[in-house]
Amino acid sequence: MNPSDLPPVPPSLNELSEWQLAELVLMQPALIRLVDQLRKHLETSDWKDASIEVQDLPHYKICLEKSGQRFEVNLWDLCYRICAQDLQPSATPDTSSVDPSLLDEAGEIDWQRIDYKANAVVAQTLRELDESLTQPN
Template identity: 35%
Template sequence: MQPKFKTRKAWNQAEMLLQPAFIRVVDNFRAQLEDSPWTGEYEDIQDPYPGYILRLKKDTIETTVNIWDLCYQICFVAYPTGALVENGCAVEIDETLFEASGAVDWQKLEAKTQQLIHNMFEQFDHLGG
């Protein structure tokens, strides 16, 4: 789902966060895959909107991850929620990812990304029993 923004400030904050979040997601997946029985392959997608997915495989188990959806989960509060999906409500930027000066807090961005990727791999490991 493409996010919608309430204000121009939220749009600007998203612009500041999304590219670094994307880079952190890809790098953290790379690091996790190095020490994992899972293998991964990136693929461009065009439908329903342009983006990237990561196809993960371990033995006979396969799953896909939408990279931009992960970035949205990092950058926005409670993404996606039922209200967002059903009503097309605007997303809320995770303000904790910014320093008081308005700059991106790189350590918090990295920590949130690492935690999300770590949790995903824990869930993936339970897929195979």
């Protein structure tokens, strides 16, 4: 497969082999843990999920509501944050690489590590949305 034949990756990881690793091995487990962590956080917060949409794959979006305001969150972007090392919303995606701690020594998925990162990404995302509610328009 020629790298130019691949679709753009949001965010772009700096190595094709890393992109393939994230896409083929880590993104589905990241999505599974992300959805579970979203469910857990929403059960204990004032946020409500209005809907989950699947647009042109791989675009999964959830609409969250709070205080009469509605926010759309791209779940696939959050999965990339889980899979990437040091990828925060303000980081430069071109400098990101796949987090090697998501795989154990045998190359198997470290589900506990993915769950830990999914929890952190969900908590951070909801915190950022809360902050945007308190900011003046």
